[in-house]
Amino acid sequence: MTVATESNRTVLFLARSQLNQLIRTLADDGYQVVGPTIDQEAIVYGDIASADDLPIGWTDVQEPGKYRLQRRDDEACFGYVVGPHSWKKYLFPPVTLVATADRTGTGWQLSTPETEPPRYAFLGVRACELAAMKIQDKVFLGGPFVDPTYQKRRAAAFVVAVNCTQAAPTCFCTSMNTGPRCSSGFDLALTEVADGFLMEIGSEPGNAVAARLAVMPATSEQLERGNSARQQAVDQISKKLDTTDIRDLLMNNLRHPQWEEVAKRCLSCTNCTMVCPTCFCSSVNEVPDLTGDHVDRERSWDSCFNIDFSYMNGNPTRNSIQSRYRQWMTHKLATWHDQFGSSGCVGCGRCITWCPVGIDLTQEVASIRASQNDSSVGSAVSSSHDEKGNS
Amino acid sequence: MKPAATAHPHNPWLAHAVRIAHTETAAPGVFTCDLVFEDPLTAAEYSFSPGQFNMLYLPGLGEIAISISSDPDQRDSISHTIREAGNVTRALAQLPVGTSLGLRGPFGSSWPTEDCVGRDVVLVAGGIGLAPLRPAVCHLLANRERYGELNLIIGAREPFGLLYPLEYDAWRAHGLNVHVTVDRANSDWHGAIGMVTNVLDRLWLRHAENTLLMTCGPEVMMWYSVQMAISRGLNPKSLYVSLERNMNCAIGLCGHCQFGPQFLCKDGPIFRYDRVASILKVDDL
Amino acid sequence: MTDPTSLQITSAAENTAVAVRPRPRLAVFKFASCDGCQLSLLDCEDELLAVASAVEIAYFPEASSRMEPGPYDVALVEGSITTPHDAQRIQDVRRIARTVVTIGACATAGGIQSLKNWANHEDYLRCVYASPEYISTLATSTPIADHIKVDFELRGCPISRHQLLEVIGALVNDRRPRLPAHSVCLDCKRKGTVCVEVAQGIPCLGPVTHSGCGAICPSYDRGCYGCFGPVAQSNCHSLTNQFLDSGNAAETLLPLLRNFNASAPEFREASNRVAEISIERNGASHR
Numbered sequence: 001m002t003v004a005t006e007s008n009r010t011v012l013f014l015a016r017s018q019l020n021q022l023i024r025t026l027a028d029d030g031y032q033v034v035g036p037t038i039d040q041e042a043i044v045y046g047d048i049a050s051a052d053d054l055p056i057g058w059t060d061v062q063e064p065g066k067y068r069l070q071r072r073d074d075e076a077c078f079g080y081v082v083g084p085h086s087w088k089k090y091l092f093p094p095v096t097l098v099a100t101a102d103r104t105g106t107g108w109q110l111s112t113p114e115t116e117p118p119r120y121a122f123l124g125v126r127a128c129e130l131a132a133m134k135i136q137d138k139v140f141l142g143g144p145f146v147d148p149t150y151q152k153r154r155a156a157a158f159v160v161a162v163n164c165t166q167a168a169p170t171c172f173c174t175s176m177n178t179g180p181r182c183s184s185g186f187d188l189a190l191t192e193v194a195d196g197f198l199m200e201i202g203s204e205p206g207n208a209v210a211a212r213l214a215v216m217p218a219t220s221e222q223l224e225r226g227n228s229a230r231q232q233a234v235d236q237i238s239k240k241l242d243t244t245d246i247r248d249l250l251m252n253n254l255r256h257p258q259w260e261e262v263a264k265r266c267l268s269c270t271n272c273t274m275v276c277p278t279c280f281c282s283s284v285n286e287v288p289d290l291t292g293d294h295v296d297r298e299r300s301w302d303s304c305f306n307i308d309f310s311y312m313n314g315n316p317t318r319n320s321i322q323s324r325y326r327q328w329m330t331h332k333l334a335t336w337h338d339q340f341g342s343s344g345c346v347g348c349g350r351c352i353t354w355c356p357v358g359i360d361l362t363q364e365v366a367s368i369r370a371s372q373n374d375s376s377v378g379s380a381v382s383s384s385h386d387e388k389g390n391s
Numbered sequence: 392m393k394p395a396a397t398a399h400p401h402n403p404w405l406a407h408a409v410r411i412a413h414t415e416t417a418a419p420g421v422f423t424c425d426l427v428f429e430d431p432l433t434a435a436e437y438s439f440s441p442g443q444f445n446m447l448y449l450p451g452l453g454e455i456a457i458s459i460s461s462d463p464d465q466r467d468s469i470s471h472t473i474r475e476a477g478n479v480t481r482a483l484a485q486l487p488v489g490t491s492l493g494l495r496g497p498f499g500s501s502w503p504t505e506d507c508v509g510r511d512v513v514l515v516a517g518g519i520g521l522a523p524l525r526p527a528v529c530h531l532l533a534n535r536e537r538y539g540e541l542n543l544i545i546g547a548r549e550p551f552g553l554l555y556p557l558e559y560d561a562w563r564a565h566g567l568n569v570h571v572t573v574d575r576a577n578s579d580w581h582g583a584i585g586m587v588t589n590v591l592d593r594l595w596l597r598h599a600e601n602t603l604l605m606t607c608g609p610e611v612m613m614w615y616s617v618q619m620a621i622s623r624g625l626n627p628k629s630l631y632v633s634l635e636r637n638m639n640c641a642i643g644l645c646g647h648c649q650f651g652p653q654f655l656c657k658d659g660p661i662f663r664y665d666r667v668a669s670i671l672k673v674d675d676l
Numbered sequence: 677m678t679d680p681t682s683l684q685i686t687s688a689a690e691n692t693a694v695a696v697r698p699r700p701r702l703a704v705f706k707f708a709s710c711d712g713c714q715l716s717l718l719d720c721e722d723e724l725l726a727v728a729s730a731v732e733i734a735y736f737p738e739a740s741s742r743m744e745p746g747p748y749d750v751a752l753v754e755g756s757i758t759t760p761h762d763a764q765r766i767q768d769v770r771r772i773a774r775t776v777v778t779i780g781a782c783a784t785a786g787g788i789q790s791l792k793n794w795a796n797h798e799d800y801l802r803c804v805y806a807s808p809e810y811i812s813t814l815a816t817s818t819p820i821a822d823h824i825k826v827d828f829e830l831r832g833c834p835i836s837r838h839q840l841l842e843v844i845g846a847l848v849n850d851r852r853p854r855l856p857a858h859s860v861c862l863d864c865k866r867k868g869t870v871c872v873e874v875a876q877g878i879p880c881l882g883p884v885t886h887s888g889c890g891a892i893c894p895s896y897d898r899g900c901y902g903c904f905g906p907v908a909q910s911n912c913h914s915l916t917n918q919f920l921d922s923g924n925a926a927e928t929l930l931p932l933l934r935n936f937n938a939s940a941p942e943f944r945e946a947s948n949r950v951a952e953i954s955i956e957r958n959g960a961s962h963r
Contacts, residue, residue: 040870040897065918067875084870094866098404101450107410107429107491108450112402144657145403145642251651254673267911269883270858274865281646283639285854288451290726295450297404301866302645306858307908309647312637313476321909323675331649338652356861356873356883357918452851478851 012199012215013222014190019051019077019197022160022188025212026121031158034090035123036080041069043083045090048123055080062168062349065358078124078192081168082348086277087129088136090120091153098149098284099297117152125161125186127179128171128348132277133159134185138340139280158205161186165229167236170349172362175241178346180233191226198226241347241362242369243333249369250334254326258367263322265357270303272351272359273328278344281309304328329361403642406448406493407433411486412468418552420475421519422484423460425468426494439463440501441526442633442661446641447471447483448493455479456638456656458523459497463530469494472522472554498641500661502527502605503631510603510629511539513594515587515616517546517608521554523633523660524607532565540597542568546587546612549573550580570594587612588619599624605661607633614671617664630664632671651676700749700848703735705769707755707762708789708817712834713780714738714754720837727841730848746772750847752840753826756782756817758789763814763823770824777843778820781833785905786939788833790817793939817939828853833903833936836888856887859907860900863891872899879919879932884910884942905937912946926954 014022026033035048036055043055054077061068062081072079102109125133133154140150161182164171173179182189187206190197198218201207218226273279283302288295302309304327310317318324336344345361352360413425426447428434439445439459448454455477461470475481486492504527512531516524524543531541543562547553550573559569570590572583583590587608596602604620606613613632620630636648636655648655651670653662670676704714718739720727727733734744751773757763770776778784786793792800797815801808820826830843839855846853860882864871872878872894880899882891888904906912912933919929933947 041875042870044868044870065874066877066922067871069875084875085868089868094868099406101406101448101493103450107408108493110406110408110448110450110493112405140644143643145644147644148402148404251669254670254676265911265914267859267883267915268909269861271861271865271871271883274862280644283645283647284454286451286453290723292451299645301862302647303858303862304646304649306862308857310637312635317636318675320675321911327649327676330651335649335652339654354871354874356871356880357914478854481851 009200009202011218011223011226012201012210013196013218014199014213014215015196016077017196018214021213022209023048023050023123025209026123026158026160029121029158029209031119031121033121033123035160036078036083038069042067043069043080045083045085045087045124051077054078054124059166060168062170062353063358064170064352064360065355067353074194076165076192078162078190079166081164081166081171082126082128082350084275084350084354086275086348086350087122087125087133088277088280090118090122091133091157092136092140092147092150092280092282094301096149096299097296098299101295101297103293112148117149117156119156119158120153121158121160123160123162125159125182126164126348127161127182128173128176128346129277130159130161130182130185131173131176131178131346132348135278135340135342135344135346136280138342139278142340158209159186159188159202161189161202163189163191163226163230164233165192167233167238168349168353169238170352170360171237171347172239172241172349173347174234174237175239175243175362176343176345176347180237181230191229193222193225193229196222198222239349239362241345241365243343246343246365247334247337249372250330250365253368254330256368256371258364258371259322259326261367262325262359262364263320265359266321266325267357268305268307268321268324269356270305271354271356272361273303273305274301275350275354276332277346277348277350278332279303283309304331329364333361333365403495406446406454406495407437408491409469409494411488411490411492414484414486414488417472417554418519418547421472421552421554422475423470423472424483425461425470426492427468428494429491434466437469437497438466439469439497439526441504441530442502442523443497443499444523444641444660445469445471445494445496446498446638447479448495449479449482450493452482453479454493454495454639456498456641458633458660460522460525461529462533463526464533465529472519472525474519495641498656500657500659502661503603503663504530506629507531507603508537509539510601511597512541513591513596513602513604513620514541514543515546515591515604515606515608515613516543517587517606517612518548518552519554520606520608520612520633521545524605525555527605528562528567532562532567535566539601540568541566542570542594544570544572544587544590544594546571546590546608547573548575550576550582586615588615591616591619591623594623596623596625600626603629603631605631605633610634610671627665627668628663631661632664632667633660634662634667635660699730699732701734701744701747702731702750702752702844703746703748703773704733704738704752705735705754706738707753707766707783707820708758709755709780709782709787711738711754713783713832714752716779716835716837716840717752720841723837723841727844731844748773750775750777750844753778753783753820754780756786756789756819757814757823758792758817759813761812766820766823775827775847776820776824777828777830777847778826779830779835779840781831781903781905781936782817783820784829784831784940785937785943786817786819788936788938790939791934792817794934819939830855831886831905831937832888836890839888857908858887859883859910860885860887860889860891860894860904863887863889864894867891867895869895872897877922879924879929881915881932884912884915899932901932901935902937902943903935905940906942910942912942913949916946916950920950920953926950926957930954 140147164180186202408429409426639647643657881902882900886904
């Protein structure tokens with residue numbers, strides 16, 4: 001994807017009545033258009049056949065452990081923040097076939113599936129979600145081994161970003177420098193105003209699609225309305241995560257009493273990791289057919305909150321909620337920097353909203369940070385390794 | 392999005408078909424399994440460095456990470472010395488010669504044999520920890536003239552738990568000082584009794600500061616070996632340990648084997664001690 | 677984690693030692709229960725023939741009038757212990773079975789009938805029976821593991837037939853069963869089901885409940901009833917606090933916690949605590 005810099009982008013205006021034309025154009029190009037839609041009392045991501053499928057006139061109200069749909073007093077298509085789903089369900093599906101084995105007369109035929117990937121057009125990608133995709137690109141494409149499923153799906157995807165015009169109390173993208181403004185990583189980016197959308201072009205494929213739409217250069221009045229709509233999101237963000245030296249803060253406090261404290265509340269239920277747009281843990285399992293002659297190797301989403309995730313020689317390495325919470329949070333906010341050169345957190349707030357007991361990671365970090373002036377905590381504890389033997 | 396320039400060109404989930412060429416008991420509950428590639432082209436392309444591991448795959452049962460224990464210059468077959476522990480290893484132990492299975496690899500970091508050139512080297516192995524060190528022993532002895540004094544300390548719980556005992560004399564003949572010690576033994580045993588650290592404590596070191604140590608075995612044993620090495624004057628940057636965690640994908644994508652900032656499968660299993668020292672003693676990490 | 681359903685999962689291994697072994701002898705015993713878990717075995721349909729070829733079904737009164745005497749290699753035990761006679765009979769089962777696998781919430785946690793553990797046993801007898809003096813029953817319903825050593829427990833009300841097949845397959849092939857140990861939440865998320873507790877305020881036991889059902893209830897806008905019992909290291913204390921803090925009356929949580937797995941220790945402790953809170957708050961009796 002070639003990405004033009006923000007400064008030389010032409011901003012276009014797409015009338016609200018023309019939104020369906022965008023969806024149709026993408027569908028005509030062979031894309032499966034997916035985007036926000038209302039299902040199960042939430043705004044989730046699903047197939048979008050027309051603008052009627054969008055959550056028109058609805059918004060989400062979020063707080064730690066709580067999410068509710070609410071009517072808006074206007075007919076905005078993208079007048080919500082983020083929901084329980086993230087785009088990773090399309091790029092890194094919950095269950096993927098990674099390999100197969102078929103019994104032959106003399107042994108096994110071992111293969112990997114060579115299927116054509118679905119071509120998705122993502123409609124309504126937020127700035128924090130663009131950041132999450134860049135992070136997962138690093139994970140799945142940036143190392144010595146590339147994941148073929150992710151690679152194919154990612155390469156085939158068309159991204160229509162939509163700038164946030166409001167924020168939830170759980171949002172903290174400004175702390176993570178990921179939003180709320182979409183600045184790169186999209187083919188097209190929209191900003192919703194009352195009568196339509198300001199449209200920025202982020203790539204050649206985006207330009208080609210825009211060229212087939214009934215768009216006009218935006219007027220300065222329209223640009224101004226777009227600016228103030230986006231500014232509203234910035235102004236609404238209240239949550240902060242102080243990321244100063246956060247890697248060392250956490251790694252120097254692996255024995256901090258706060259881990260035990262959060263473990264009293266944490267259910268170790270995996271919800272935070274499942275809704276996180278960057279969490280990538282998975283397990284490959286054998287799925288034999290009835291005869292046992294054909295075996296699918298299925299990769300499923302897994303979580304560091306599962307006890308058996310760390311099984312080694314019959315025993316879990318992380319056999320307590322506190323050790324698992326510590327693994328998740330130190331990975332997300334600290335060791336991710338060592339591994340992938342950035343934080344693993346984009347500040348979308350999903351882990352806060354969708355935690356059934358409303359644990360807020362920003363507060364857990366703040367508790368550890370606040371204690372740093374108190375010398376009595378964070379001291380080393382005695383180790384259990386007090387025996388030695390050969391084997 | 393383009394993959395990293397260094398990315399491997401093949402689908403990393405694709406296993407190679409291999410066959411069991413030979414299998415034998417190595418110690419109680421431990422067996423050695425020699426594998427050959429079914430495809431000669433794959434066999435010709437395959438090479439590994441001492442300390443690396445393979446994923447062995449029994450369709451329907453699952454996949455396990457096993458260190459390679461054969462001589463890296465020996466191209467006819469690949470050996471793995473395996474402890475019977477779970478479903479896959481126990482099934483593997485029962486398989487007859489000729490059985491077909493899958494192999495992905497090699498994966499992971501290797502012992503720093505290049506850094507050993509011109510230096511004295513101490514290898515410390517505990518129990519089955521000798522298996523991943525055996526390729527290093529082979530490599531060092533095949534290029535014996537490039538290294539200084541070579542010592543190998545082998546520890547086991549009991550004499551019958553010692554791996555590859557018939558090879559020790561040949562290793563000695565090629566210039567490796569082999570020291571064997573066991574935790575306990577009956578009167579038939581004429582060797583040393585005690586921990587590997589006791590041997591390390593008394594080992595004659597020509598130039599401690601120019602000696603490199605590699606150790607593999609239980610984490611506790613490695614920890615005390617490293618502490619002993621430091622107290623003997625070895626540089627913490629010259630100490631190497633081989634760590635173990637649950638591995639699932641072996642290609643750094645699944646998250647299982649994380650140990651602090653490290654992915655054991657791609658950053659490890661072999662680490663320079665000073666790079667993991669701060670997290671080695673953190674419980675349940 | 678998926679449900680491996682095949683019995684032939686030994687792959688190459690079955691060409692060797694396994695194939696020449698005689699078929700293990702399987703027996704199915706019923707204690708206080710509804711028979712639903714036994715029916716899961718009959719429900720296997722396509723796989724039933726595979727089961728029959730892998731094991732010799734020697735004793736299964738629900739399915740066949742042919743009843744062969746023990747000893748058996750594997751005993752599947754359904755139901756809880758509620759009578760003195762059953763308390764003796766389960767000892768006999770243990771003596772004649774090499775491996776005992778308990779199946780279902782009754783056998784693993786005491787079942788719905790363990791609600792009697794909170795009630796006055798004599799009152800119940802007088803209410804239900806015209807001549808209670810002819811009834812010989814214990815004051816409690818208890819899981820099998822309270823009486824004998826159990827080799828493997830398979831949870832659920834009813835059990836998952838996929839899990840049952842996995843356990844039988846594992847026993848036949850002398851390996852450890854592969855059963856997922858995560859919470860119901862993970863299954864909801866993999867399916868794309870939106871959390872009913874967070875989005876709708878419905879009290880849901882999913883976060884503390886063992887996987888196995890396929891997360892059915894939340895996909896129909898119902899909270900999880902905990903049919904598969906508490907997940908390992910479940911934090912019921914925190915979850916019930918959350919239910920209470922978000923406005924649920926303590927007494928409405930009791931029927932949720934006192935259900936098919938009411939007497940599973942984690943759920944029992946949580947419900948007893950909730951009952952105490954209920955009494956504290958409004959003096960009502962929910963003992």
